[in-house]
Amino acid sequence: MLQPALSDPGAVSKKKPWYIENPDSYNTLRREVENIFPELSFVERVGEVCIEGDLHILDNSGKVLYRFSIRVKLSEQSPRGLPTVWETGGRIPWERERHMNPHDGSACIYLPEEFWYENPNGISISEFIRGPLTGFLINQILIDKSENHKWLKGEWDHGENGIIEFYAEHLGTSEPNNILRCLTMLRKKDTKEIKGHWLCPCGSGHKLRDCHRLNINELHKRIPSEVTEASHTKLKRAVQELRNSH
Amino acid sequence: MTDKEYLEAIIREQTIAQGSEEFKALQDQRAKVEKILREHFGSSPAIREGGSKAKHTMIRESYDLDILCYFLHDEENAGSSLKEIYNNVFSVLSDSYIVERKRSALRLMDRDDHEHYTHLDVIPGRYADETKQDVYLHQENGEKERLKTNPEIHINHVRDSGVRDAIKLIKLWKVRNHINAKTFVLELLVIKLLQDKREVPLTEQLSHIWAEFRDNNDNLTVDDPANPEGNDLSELLNDSVITRLSSVASNTLKQIEEFGWSAVYGAVKEDAESLSDRLREVASTRSVRPWSSV
Ligand SMILES: [Zn+2]
Ligand SMILES: [Zn+2]
Numbered sequence: 001m002l003q004p005a006l007s008d009p010g011a012v013s014k015k016k017p018w019y020i021e022n023p024d025s026y027n028t029l030r031r032e033v034e035n036i037f038p039e040l041s042f043v044e045r046v047g048e049v050c051i052e053g054d055l056h057i058l059d060n061s062g063k064v065l066y067r068f069s070i071r072v073k074l075s076e077q078s079p080r081g082l083p084t085v086w087e088t089g090g091r092i093p094w095e096r097e098r099h100m101n102p103h104d105g106s107a108c109i110y111l112p113e114e115f116w117y118e119n120p121n122g123i124s125i126s127e128f129i130r131g132p133l134t135g136f137l138i139n140q141i142l143i144d145k146s147e148n149h150k151w152l153k154g155e156w157d158h159g160e161n162g163i164i165e166f167y168a169e170h171l172g173t174s175e176p177n178n179i180l181r182c183l184t185m186l187r188k189k190d191t192k193e194i195k196g197h198w199l200c201p202c203g204s205g206h207k208l209r210d211c212h213r214l215n216i217n218e219l220h221k222r223i224p225s226e227v228t229e230a231s232h233t234k235l236k237r238a239v240q241e242l243r244n245s246h
Numbered sequence: 247m248t249d250k251e252y253l254e255a256i257i258r259e260q261t262i263a264q265g266s267e268e269f270k271a272l273q274d275q276r277a278k279v280e281k282i283l284r285e286h287f288g289s290s291p292a293i294r295e296g297g298s299k300a301k302h303t304m305i306r307e308s309y310d311l312d313i314l315c316y317f318l319h320d321e322e323n324a325g326s327s328l329k330e331i332y333n334n335v336f337s338v339l340s341d342s343y344i345v346e347r348k349r350s351a352l353r354l355m356d357r358d359d360h361e362h363y364t365h366l367d368v369i370p371g372r373y374a375d376e377t378k379q380d381v382y383l384h385q386e387n388g389e390k391e392r393l394k395t396n397p398e399i400h401i402n403h404v405r406d407s408g409v410r411d412a413i414k415l416i417k418l419w420k421v422r423n424h425i426n427a428k429t430f431v432l433e434l435l436v437i438k439l440l441q442d443k444r445e446v447p448l449t450e451q452l453s454h455i456w457a458e459f460r461d462n463n464d465n466l467t468v469d470d471p472a473n474p475e476g477n478d479l480s481e482l483l484n485d486s487v488i489t490r491l492s493s494v495a496s497n498t499l500k501q502i503e504e505f506g507w508s509a510v511y512g513a514v515k516e517d518a519e520s521l522s523d524r525l526r527e528v529a530s531t532r533s534v535r536p537w538s539s540v
Contacts, residue, residue: 034295035273037264039302041405053302053405056263059524064258066525099536111537118534135532138525145522152526152533162537 017076019049029079029125036126040070049074051125052088057134068137072129077226080122082115085133092140096158099136109136111156112227113166120222160238163231170215171202176239178203182216183232191220247516249449249507255514257414260305272299272311275364279313279339279354283368286338287324292316292378296369296397301404303413303433308421312351312367314397316381319373328372328384328392335370350383350393380472396472400430403471407437408444412451418511423494431482434468449507459495463488 019026026049030042039054050073057066069089075081085107087100092107094100099108109132116122123131135152142149156162160176167182168174182201185194194216196209204211247255262268280293297312298304317324317331325331336352339345343364344355351369356362374380374394383393404413413436419425420432439455446454459466466488470477501509508514517524 038262038269038299038304041300041302054410056261057525057528058263058265059528062263062265064261064263065521065528067254067258067261096538096540099538101538101540103540108536108538110534114535114537131532132534135529135534136536138529139533139536141525142522142529151536152529154535156535156537158538159540 015077017049017074018078019074019076025079033126033129037129040129051129055129055134055137057138066138066141070133070137072125072133074125077224078122080119080124082110082112082122083125083128085109085136087137087140091144098140098143099155107136109133111162111166113163113223113231114156116223116227117219160231160235163235167219170219171212173202175203176235176242180232180235180239182219183228183235185216186220186223186228187225187232188220189225191217194220247514250447252507252514253411253415253448253452253511256418256511257411259514260307260414260418262304262306262309268306268309272309272365275354275366276311276313278342279366279368282338282342283313283315283335287315287317290318290321290323292373296401297367298417298429300401301410301433303404303410303417305414305418305421307418310365310367312369314381315368315370316378317370317372319375321372324370328382331370331372332384332386335368339368347386349386349388394473394476395470399472403437404433407440409437409440409451411448412436412440412455415448415452415511416455419494419498422511423498425487425490425494427487427491428482431468431479434471434479435466435483438468453499453502456495456499459491460499463492466491 015021033051034041037053037055039056040051041053043050043052050071052071053069055068055070056064057068059065068087068091071086071088073084073086075083086105087107092098092100094102094105096102100106101108139149139151156165164174164176164179167179171178171182173179178201185198185201188194194208196207196213198208200206200208200211200213201216202212208216262272276295283291283293292314293316294300294314295311296314297310299309299311315335324334332350332352336345336347339352339354342357344357346353346355348367350371351367354364354366354368356364369383371381371383374382379398380394380396383395385391385393404410407413413433416432416436417429420427420429436455439458440451443451443454466483468479468483470479498510
């Protein structure tokens, strides 16, 4: 009989979150964040650590322009990983068009690929709150104030289409099967396993070594394998659904 | 500006924000006190923040940071009785500050500038047992010589109340009207009176609180959430406090009716440059492209 808890090999080998493995660096981080943000504090619950409270949006002279109630769940993998964020004051509707997950209200601040590509070493939680999170929340206010507001740095399409858009910028192709082949390569543990004589996933018909080798290396180096793995699964499912529907 | 926007603006003006001078000064003071306590008592006492900072209800016009310094229940480093702990912490801090003995807290004043309150209170105590939940505090002048309490429950009760904005504005109202009521009792009152009104607009919440203060003053009682049976708070909410709350509330409601909300908290300074422009300026260097996983 299949034991549910053991059926997922990932569940068995799952590493303990860094904040349990390393309480000293957790306490340092906690002290640092609570020293920066007067109305945010750490809340430890079973299975998760969150930062909760009010975030103040300041102008360049330090005046408070706006306040948001937020909950930021720390990444389990790393103190510099991508956290999950909720807006808890009920100011932002849970809609895909607002980049809020309609199922659980979490905010889709970053495409994970882009987060790691832009920040190969991750970013600290306080940098994340002051930077991308603050930017995200301000864009949300501006949308409320004007329907014509455009996200200041643009936005990705939803779901797998956003993933395709990201790789298209690096490979020059938006053909889902090509992107899927690219993701298959990126799942390899070691860059050396990606062979130069393979056909380039961009669809040019050239060998990788004569084509997008450097782009693939860079993507492989910066984006963690869990992220490419998840995208691969998501995209594969979508491509199959598309096939079945024809 | 709507009444709601007006109250929002008042709260923003009263916010002690990240990077502000007040906040930096408070953090520096806190670090200094912690260093003194650690030098004398070592690594064993738990030192943490309490008060309005921990509850997220600080307002600029009147704020304080409680530094909780709790010794382990079986430790005698700072003394064997609660009174000894209180006195030892007092004398250690007296080297650097003018220390005023409050009921359970030690209030720190600047040595060079005697009038100057540092916004810091140190509250010495001892954990009741190994679980580090309940705490015993010495009482300098009270009926009982010791008070059993639970700082975690007090902090969470306010922080997670869902009515922190109303609490901030009632605290500001108390300060502006020189009402001599204990802040923590007022917080408990606000939370109790707004139990079924967490979702209503802030204007309605405040009007409701003041109407209750004015009309219903027989029912103004609170329980200590950490020790509902054990600690009697009625002395803190005595007749003279209630009479004062009631008469100021009645006056406040009259003023709102006659002159509007700005009669309560004064005018707000509006900036010429539009909010959207300033927000856009801040966001310009921080935006990234959002996605949506579904
Ligand atoms: Zn869409
Ligand atoms: Zn290519």
